[in-house]
Amino acid sequence: MKLSRRNFALTTLTMAGAPYILRGQPAGLRARIKIDTERVIGDIDPMIYGNFIEHLGRCIDDGIFNEKSPLSDANGFRKDVLEAVRKLNVTLLRWPGGNFSSNYNWRDGIGPRDQRPPRLEMAWGTVESNRFGTHEFLNYVETLGTQPYICANLGTGTWTEAQQWVEYCNSAEDTAMTRLRRQNGRRDPWKVKLWGLGNEMDGPWQMGHRSAEDYGKFALEAAKLMKWTDPSVKLIAAGSSNFGPGSDWTAWNRTILEYLRQHADYLSLHCYVGNRADDFGDFMASSIELDQRTKTAEGIIDAALSGQPGNRKIYIAWDEWNVWYRARGNQERGRRILEEHYNLEDALVIATFLNSFVNHAHIVKIANMAQLVNVIAPIFTNDKGLFLQTIYHPLALFANHTKGKALQLFVDSPKYKTKRFDDVPYLDVSAAYDNGQLVINAVNRHPDQPLAADFELEDKQFSGPVAVSEVTGPTIKSENDFDKAPVKTVERSTTAEARRLRYTFPPHSYTMLKVKTV
Ligand code: AHR
Numbered sequence: 001m002k003l004s005r006r007n008f009a010l011t012t013l014t015m016a017g018a019p020y021i022l023r024g025q026p027a028g029l030r031a032r033i034k035i036d037t038e039r040v041i042g043d044i045d046p047m048i049y050g051n052f053i054e055h056l057g058r059c060i061d062d063g064i065f066n067e068k069s070p071l072s073d074a075n076g077f078r079k080d081v082l083e084a085v086r087k088l089n090v091t092l093l094r095w096p097g098g099n100f101s102s103n104y105n106w107r108d109g110i111g112p113r114d115q116r117p118p119r120l121e122m123a124w125g126t127v128e129s130n131r132f133g134t135h136e137f138l139n140y141v142e143t144l145g146t147q148p149y150i151c152a153n154l155g156t157g158t159w160t161e162a163q164q165w166v167e168y169c170n171s172a173e174d175t176a177m178t179r180l181r182r183q184n185g186r187r188d189p190w191k192v193k194l195w196g197l198g199n200e201m202d203g204p205w206q207m208g209h210r211s212a213e214d215y216g217k218f219a220l221e222a223a224k225l226m227k228w229t230d231p232s233v234k235l236i237a238a239g240s241s242n243f244g245p246g247s248d249w250t251a252w253n254r255t256i257l258e259y260l261r262q263h264a265d266y267l268s269l270h271c272y273v274g275n276r277a278d279d280f281g282d283f284m285a286s287s288i289e290l291d292q293r294t295k296t297a298e299g300i301i302d303a304a305l306s307g308q309p310g311n312r313k314i315y316i317a318w319d320e321w322n323v324w325y326r327a328r329g330n331q332e333r334g335r336r337i338l339e340e341h342y343n344l345e346d347a348l349v350i351a352t353f354l355n356s357f358v359n360h361a362h363i364v365k366i367a368n369m370a371q372l373v374n375v376i377a378p379i380f381t382n383d384k385g386l387f388l389q390t391i392y393h394p395l396a397l398f399a400n401h402t403k404g405k406a407l408q409l410f411v412d413s414p415k416y417k418t419k420r421f422d423d424v425p426y427l428d429v430s431a432a433y434d435n436g437q438l439v440i441n442a443v444n445r446h447p448d449q450p451l452a453a454d455f456e457l458e459d460k461q462f463s464g465p466v467a468v469s470e471v472t473g474p475t476i477k478s479e480n481d482f483d484k485a486p487v488k489t490v491e492r493s494t495t496a497e498a499r500r501l502r503y504t505f506p507p508h509s510y511t512m513l514k515v516k517t518v
Pocket of ligand 1: 054056097098099100199200320370371
C-alpha cells in the first residue's frame with residue numbers, strides 16, 4: 001500500500017491504537033509501551049554486530065586494502081577506512097566470502113605476496129591476485145581488535161583443505177602446516193574460533209552447489225575433521241539463502257540438521273530485501289518477514305535437537321543481511337559491482353532488522369551485515385576519501401550502545417496493512433538493559449506523521465536526562481554522498497518523569513533513547 005495523508009485517515013479508523021483517538025485525545029499516532037527490566041528475552045550477543053568482507057568488486061581490493069594508495073598504511077590498509085570501521089564497533093568479521101569462498105584455495109593466499117598465483121575468479125568475474133590472504137585478513141582483524149570468522153570452501157574444496165586451514169591457523173603442534181605458518185612469519189596460532197561450513201550451498205548459483213542430502217553428508221565429514229583438529233572451534237552450517245518461489249527452504253534446513261545436529265553450533269541464514277516496487281509501507285515492514293523466518297528456523301532447530309543426547313545448542317547466524325536491490329541483476333561481473341547507494345528509508349529498514357535481532361536475542365547470536373566497504377556497504381570510498389552511507393548511522397548506534405539483556409516489551413501501537421502483511425505496527429521497538437542503563441530503539445514507520453509514545457517503566461524509576469540520538473533526513477529518499485550528508489545522527493536530550501517517558505518520534509525516523517534507571 002502506498003501511504004498518503006488521504007489513506008492515512010482511513011488507516012487510523014481501523015488500526016489497533018484507534019481507542020486513543022476515539023477517547024477524545026488529540027488526533028495523531030499514539031503508542032503505549034510497558035517495560036519491565038525483569039522480563040528478559042535473552043543476552044544480546046555482541047556478535048550480532050558483525051560485518052563481512054568478500055573478494056568481490058571493490059570491497060577488499062580498493063576498499064579496505066590498497067597497497068598503492070597514499071591513504072594506506074604500511075600493510076596496505078586504508079587508514080581512513082580503518083577509522084570509519086572502528087567507529088562501527090565491528091565485533092566479528094566474516095571472510096573471504098560469500099560466493100567467492102566456494103572456489104577459494106587458501107594455499108594461494110599465503111607466502112611472499114609477489115609469488116602468489118593470480119587466478120580466474122568465477123563468482124564475480126575478475127582475476128584474484130591473492131595478495132590479500134589469510135595473514136592479511138587476520139592482521140586486519142587484529143588491527144581492528146575484532147574477531148575473525150572464516151568461511152571454508154565446501155564447494156570445490158576438499159575435506160583436507162578445510163582441515164588443514166584450521167590446522168594452519170590454530171594448531172600449536174609442530175607440523176608441516178604450522179611450520180609453513182611460521183615460515184610465513186607467524187609463530188603463534190591465531191586461534192580462529194568461528195568457521196563456516198561453506199556458503200549458500202542451497203543456491204544453484206553457488207560453485208559446488210549440492211542437494212541438501214549431499215551437502216549434509218559432505219559437511220559432516222568436514223566438520224568432524226575440523227573439530228578433531230581443534231575441538232574449541234565453533235562451526236556454522238550453511239542453512240538457507242534461497243527463499244525464492246519453488247525453493248523449500250525449511251526442508252533444506254531440516255535435512256542438513258539431521259546430519260549436522262551434533263556438530264554445527266550455528267545455522268547460517270541470509271536475508272536481503274529491497275524496494276523495487278517503490279512501496280514505502282511494505283518495504284518498511286520487511287523485518288516482519290525476518291521475524292517469521294527466525295521463528296520458523298528456531299522451530300526447525302528445536303525439532304532437530306529434540307531427543308538428542310547431551311545438551312547441545314544450535315543458534316541462528318544471520319551472517320549476511322542488508323538492503324540490496326538496485327545494484328542487483330542476474331549475474332554481476334567485474335570490479336564496480338554491487339555498489340548500492342543507500343537512502344533514508346534503507347537506513348530505517350536496517351534499524352528494524354537490528355530491532356529484530358535484539359528481539360530474538362535468545363536464538364540469534366550472530367549477524368553480519370553484508371558487506372563492509374563499497375559492496376552493499378555502510379562505507380563508500382573513492383581514491384581521495386570516503387563517505388558514510390545512510391545505513392552506517394543506525395548500525396553504529398546499535399553496535400555502540402545496545403547491549404546487555406534484551407527486554408520483552410508490551411507494545412500497543414497503531415497498525416497498517418501492506419501488500420504482504422496485515423498488521424504492521426507503526427512503531428517498531430526493542431529495548432536493552434545493562435547495569436541500570438536502559439536503551440530503547442524505535443522506528444516510526446509512518447512516512448509523514450509523528451508518533452507520540454508513552455513508555456511506562458514497571459519495576460524501576462527513570463533517573464537523570466534521556467540522551468536522544470535521532471537518524472532522519474529531509475525525505476525518505478535522501479541520500480548521502482561525497483559532498484553531502486543530509487542523513488545523519490542528531491543528538492539531543494529530554495527528560496522523563498519517575499516512571500513515565502513521553503516521546504514523540506518524528507515521521508520516518510529511527511531514534512535511540514538512553515536513560516539510567518534506579
Ligand atoms: O554479499 C553478496 C553475495 O550475496 C554473497 O557473495 C553471497 O553469499 C550472497 O548471495
